[in-house]
Amino acid sequence: MRRPRSALAATTLVVALAATATLTGLVGTSLSASADDDEGRAKNVIYLLGDGMVRTHVTAARERFYGSDGKLSMETLAAQGYVSTYAVEKLSGQPDFRPNPVTDSASAATAGAFGVKTYNAALGVDAKGAIVPTMMELAKKAGYRTGNVSTAEITDATPAGQMSHVLARGCQGPVYSDAACQDLAVTGAALPTNDVRVTPVADQIARNGTADVILGGGLGRFDADDEAALTAQGCSVLGSIANQTTATKADLAAATGQKVFGLFNRGILTVEKSKRDNPSSVQAQEPSLPEMTSKAIELLSQTKTRGEKTEKTHKSDKGFCLQIEGALIDKRSHANDAAQTLDEIKAFDDAVAIAQEFAQRDGNTLVIVTPDHECAGFNIREKGTFTNAEAATPPANVDGGNTANNSTPTRPSNARDSARSTGIVNGTGAADAKNFGPATFRIPTDAAGVTDGSPEAGLWLSYLPRNHTGADVPIYASGPGSDQLEGTTDNIAPFGIVGHAPRVIR
Ligand SMILES: [Zn+2]
Numbered sequence: 001m002r003r004p005r006s007a008l009a010a011t012t013l014v015v016a017l018a019a020t021a022t023l024t025g026l027v028g029t030s031l032s033a034s035a036d037d038d039e040g041r042a043k044n045v046i047y048l049l050g051d052g053m054v055r056t057h058v059t060a061a062r063e064r065f066y067g068s069d070g071k072l073s074m075e076t077l078a079a080q081g082y083v084s085t086y087a088v089e090k091l092s093g094q095p096d097f098r099p100n101p102v103t104d105s106a107s108a109a110t111a112g113a114f115g116v117k118t119y120n121a122a123l124g125v126d127a128k129g130a131i132v133p134t135m136m137e138l139a140k141k142a143g144y145r146t147g148n149v150s151t152a153e154i155t156d157a158t159p160a161g162q163m164s165h166v167l168a169r170g171c172q173g174p175v176y177s178d179a180a181c182q183d184l185a186v187t188g189a190a191l192p193t194n195d196v197r198v199t200p201v202a203d204q205i206a207r208n209g210t211a212d213v214i215l216g217g218g219l220g221r222f223d224a225d226d227e228a229a230l231t232a233q234g235c236s237v238l239g240s241i242a243n244q245t246t247a248t249k250a251d252l253a254a255a256t257g258q259k260v261f262g263l264f265n266r267g268i269l270t271v272e273k274s275k276r277d278n279p280s281s282v283q284a285q286e287p288s289l290p291e292m293t294s295k296a297i298e299l300l301s302q303t304k305t306r307g308e309k310t311e312k313t314h315k316s317d318k319g320f321c322l323q324i325e326g327a328l329i330d331k332r333s334h335a336n337d338a339a340q341t342l343d344e345i346k347a348f349d350d351a352v353a354i355a356q357e358f359a360q361r362d363g364n365t366l367v368i369v370t371p372d373h374e375c376a377g378f379n380i381r382e383k384g385t386f387t388n389a390e391a392a393t394p395p396a397n398v399d400g401g402n403t404a405n406n407s408t409p410t411r412p413s414n415a416r417d418s419a420r421s422t423g424i425v426n427g428t429g430a431a432d433a434k435n436f437g438p439a440t441f442r443i444p445t446d447a448a449g450v451t452d453g454s455p456e457a458g459l460w461l462s463y464l465p466r467n468h469t470g471a472d473v474p475i476y477a478s479g480p481g482s483d484q485l486e487g488t489t490d491n492i493a494p495f496g497i498v499g500h501a502p503r504v505i506r
Pocket residue numbers: 052105330331334375468
């Protein structure tokens with residue numbers, strides 16, 4: 001079932017006007033503020049989310065790629081702190097406040113993008129289903145250029161959290177369904193299908209113009225009507241939505257203009273290892289997260305035409321707000337795939353390095369790096385020790401061909417080892433899907449000849465569940481206002497700091 005386009009456009013307009021009204025009040029205040037209020041102002045904001053990545057992910061990636069005395073790029077940012085991430089239950093409010101200690105990406109995205117706590121699966125609505133304006137919407141209305149980049153489907157929770165308002169994150173499109181979009185526990189009765197809160201995310205993204213530059217996966221969520229709507233807004237669509245032709249990294253490299261929409265896979269983007277192993281595959285034509293980051297910054301920061309003139313090609317050089325998500329860290333953590341979890345952290349950190357390089361050149365950019373939550377209890381275990389983790393429905397060993405995941409201490413044969421918690425003699429169970437022992441990785445200081453997957457490898461990693469945990473997450477930041485993220489904060493705090501920096505709020 002699909003509603004007429006005219007009804008959708010009208011609904012979207014109402015939401016946009018509501019956001020404008022809110023913004024007008026906020027910006028009006030900031031423009032008349034005193035000089036002291038310029039503290040923490042920045043021209044640009046780059047907000048990088050390593051989905052599912054917490055301190056142990058960072059530590060493990062550092063050990064793996066740079067050694068104990070090395071640093072990931074994100075670790076070199078001057079301001080560092082910790083962030084609590086709890087969600088709330090549906091209809092929670094005052095005085096009946098009911099927290100949920102473990103958030104999902106939707107609730108966390110809403111906290112970061114909107115500054116409000118909500119229930120898991122909610123995007124851009126509070127715990128009672130009311131619409132709240134997003135940081136990216138506010139930035140757009142205030143004249144900033146905006147970008148949204150993800151290795152997930154662009155309709156997935158983290159990117160969608162800046163550009164849409166739905167009761168349930170599963171309402172992504174391309175078509176509406178009651179099951180995916182309605183939530184009677186929140187609204188009591190079904191909302192009319194022209195209500196934006198039950199309008200598929202893809203329909204909203206293609207029509208509301210919230211992000212100027214959109215790069216990621218999820219082409220299958222969009223249809224020919226969406227392409228027409230994007231084109232009508234002056235958006236350069238890479239590949240073809242109507243023909244479901246994915247864009248390529250060559251298309252991205254050649255892209256120009258103020259508004260660019262490029263989706264490189266019908267679903268989520270491909271892990272880096274698979275692209276390296278299959279260089280002639282269609283998937284190998286997908287850009288990496290660092291490549292998308294670099295291009296998004298180029299498109300959003302350009303103010304001059306190529307050639308002799310200094311004429312501005314963009315209506316505003318006021319600055320930009322850009323969100324970058326490394327989504328596959330979370331997706332591979334859900335799959336308990338340590339090898340690709342680490343690989344994707346590296347790709348994300350390379351994107352952080354690109355953002356930092358820009359910020360250093362620019363001198364007036366706030367860079368924030370943080371995850372939205374922890375995923376799968378990822379941990380660094382003492383070499384030679386084993387856990388008892390054995391879930392009733394564990395994830396399939398989807399990357400069993402990887403020697404690191406299929407490590408010799410745990411899986412030399414095909415039978416479960418009932419004594420697997422007793423130490424290094426974890427002899428059996430290699431192909432048992434329920435036998436998830438340590439993944440072992442060579443680190444730079446290991447002796448020559450020590451390989452991934454061997455018991456001699458220096459880095460032993462394991463997961464607990466296959467889902468998120470409630471651990472506080474780290475935050476790294478640099479640039480104007482970043483000192484406010486030192487110490488311990490909550491995940492609604494960045495909304496105020498990010499919004500204040502480019503004078504979008506306060
Ligand atoms: Zn997740």
